[in-house]
Amino acid sequence: MLIMLGLAACLGFGAPEARAVDPAGGARLHAASQHATLERRVWDALGLEAMVPILREEAVREAETLEAEGLVAPGGIPWARTVAQIHAPDRLRRAFEESLGQGAALLDPALLDEALGFYETGPGGRLVQLEVSARQAMLEPEVEDAARARFAEADLAQAPRALLIRRLIDEADLLAPNVATGMNASVAFSQGFAEGGGFDMPPTMDELLAEAWGQEAQIEAEAEAWMQAFLMLAYSPLSDAEIEDYLSFASSRAGRALSDLLFAGFDTVFVQTSREMGLAAAMRDDGQSL
Numbered sequence: 466m467l468i469m470l471g472l473a474a475c476l477g478f479g480a481p482e483a484r485a486v487d488p489a490g491g492a493r494l495h496a497a498s499q500h501a502t503l504e505r506r507v508w509d510a511l512g513l514e515a516m517v518p519i520l521r522e523e524a525v526r527e528a529e530t531l532e533a534e535g536l537v538a539p540g541g542i543p544w545a546r547t548v549a550q551i552h553a554p555d556r557l558r559r560a561f562e563e564s565l566g567q568g569a570a571l572l573d574p575a576l577l578d579e580a581l582g583f584y585e586t587g588p589g590g591r592l593v594q595l596e597v598s599a600r601q602a603m604l605e606p607e608v609e610d611a612a613r614a615r616f617a618e619a620d621l622a623q624a625p626r627a628l629l630i631r632r633l634i635d636e637a638d639l640l641a642p643n644v645a646t647g648m649n650a651s652v653a654f655s656q657g658f659a660e661g662g663g664f665d666m667p668p669t670m671d672e673l674l675a676e677a678w679g680q681e682a683q684i685e686a687e688a689e690a691w692m693q694a695f696l697m698l699a700y701s702p703l704s705d706a707e708i709e710d711y712l713s714f715a716s717s718r719a720g721r722a723l724s725d726l727l728f729a730g731f732d733t734v735f736v737q738t739s740r741e742m743g744l745a746a747a748m749r750d751d752g753q754s755l
Contacts, residue, residue, distance in 0.1 A: 504562070507581065510593070511584065512597050521553070524551075529545045538746070538749050548742060560733050569726065577719075577726070579719040580722060583714050595700060599695055600695065613693075642725075648678070651684075653743065656740055657740035658746055661744040661747025663747030
C-alpha cells in the first residue's frame with residue numbers, strides 16, 4: 466500500500482437533461498458502474514478505511530508537538546483541535562473518493578483488475594494488514610525511533626534485508642511520489658496562509674515554488690528515512706523471498722498503475738488539508754478561527 470468509492474459525483478454524473486436517446490448510453494453507464502466497482506475494490510483491498518483515522522492521528526500528534534514547542538500562535542481553540550477538524554475522517558474519505566474516482570476512470574480496467582487480484586486473492590492482503598499495523602505502531606515516537614535504529618544498523622552491516630528494502634524503494638519508485646507530495650503540500654500550506662492574510666507581502670507563485678524546491682533535499686531525506694524504518698518494521702514477519710515476490714509485483718506495469726492511483730489520492734488529501742491548515746494558521750495569527 467505504502468504512504469497511501471466510487472460515487473456518481475466523482476464520475477461526472479449530474480441531473481439528466483432532455484435529449485434524444487443515445488444508443489451508446491447503456492455502454493457508458495456500464496463503464497461507469499465498472500469504474501465505481503473498481504474504486505470500491507481499491508478502497509477495500511488497500512485497507513484505506515483503516516488508514517484514514519491513522520492519517521488524522523498523525524496530523525493531530527504533529528500539531529500537539531508544534532504547539533508544545535511554541536511554534537504555533539497561542540490563544541483561541543487549541544491548534545491540535547483545529548487540525549483534527551480539518552482531518553475529520555469523513556472529509557479525508559471524500560477527498561480520497563474523488564481522487565480515486567477520477568483516476569480509475571483513466572486507467573485500463575483490466576490492468577487495475579490484475580493489480581487488485583494481488584491483494585484480494587494473493588499475498589497482498591497480508592501486506593496491507595502488516596502496513597496498517599506498522600503505521601499505527603509508529604504513531605509512538607519510541608517505536609519509530611527503534612525502527613529507524615534497526616534499519617540503520619542493518620544498512621551499516623549491508624544486511625540482506627536492508628539491501629532488499631533499498632531495492633524495493635528504488636525499483637518500485639516509492640520515494641519520488643512521496644517527495645512530490647511533500648513539496649505540493651508545502652506550496653499548498655503557503656497558499657492557504659496567503660489567502661488568510663498571513664503574509665505582510667504575499668509571495669508570488671514563483672516564490673512559493675522556489676521555496677518548495679529549496680526544501681526538496683530535506684523532504685527527500687526525511688521521506689526516505691521514514692520509509693526505510695516503516696518497511697523494516699512492517700515487513701519484519703516476512704521472508705526475503707516474500708518481499709522479492711512483492712517487489713516483482715510492485716515494479717510491474719499493473720503494480721505501478723495501482724501505486725500511481727494511490728499516490729494521487731494521497732496527494733489530493735495532503736494538498737487539501739495543507740491548504741486548509743495554512744488558512745487556519747493565518748486566521749489564528751489574526752485572532753480568528755475557521
